[in-house]
Amino acid sequence: MAVAPGAHAVLLLDQLGVEIETNPVASRTRREERIIAGFEEIQRFVDQHGRAPQHGEDRDIFERLYAVRLDRLRSHVAGLAGPGSTGHPGGHGCFGRA
Numbered sequence: 351m352a353v354a355p356g357a358h359a360v361l362l363l364d365q366l367g368v369e370i371e372t373n374p375v376a377s378r379t380r381r382e383e384r385i386i387a388g389f390e391e392i393q394r395f396v397d398q399h400g401r402a403p404q405h406g407e408d409r410d411i412f413e414r415l416y417a418v419r420l421d422r423l424r425s426h427v428a429g430l431a432g433p434g435s436t437g438h439p440g441g442h443g444c445f446g447r448a
Contacts, residue, residue: 389423392416 363370378386395403395416403409403416 385423388419392420392423 360370392403395413403413403420405414405417409417
C-alpha cells in the first residue's frame with residue numbers, strides 16, 4: 351500500500367496523541383481582501399467619529415477617500431440587490447443613506 355509523502359510523520363504524531371494545527375487555506379481573492387480591508391477602515395472611521403465619512407474640501411484627505419470608497423461600495427451593493435435598493439434592509443447603517 352502506497353502512503354503519501356509525510357503521511358508517516360502524521361500517523362506517528364497521531365499515535366503519540368499530538369495534534370497538528372493547520373493553517374486554513376485562504377478562501378478569498380486578493381481583490382476581496384482589499385475590499386474587506388477598505389470596508390474595515392471605513393468602519394473604524396464610523397466607530398471613531400460616530401458618522402459616515404463625507405465629501406468636502408474642508409474634510410481630512412482620509413475621510414474624503416473613505417467617502418469615495420463608501421460610495422463605490424454602496425453602488426456595488428445596490429447593483430447586486432437591484433434597482434432602488436440601498437443594499438441593506440431598512441436602509442440603515444453605512445450603506446443606507448439616512
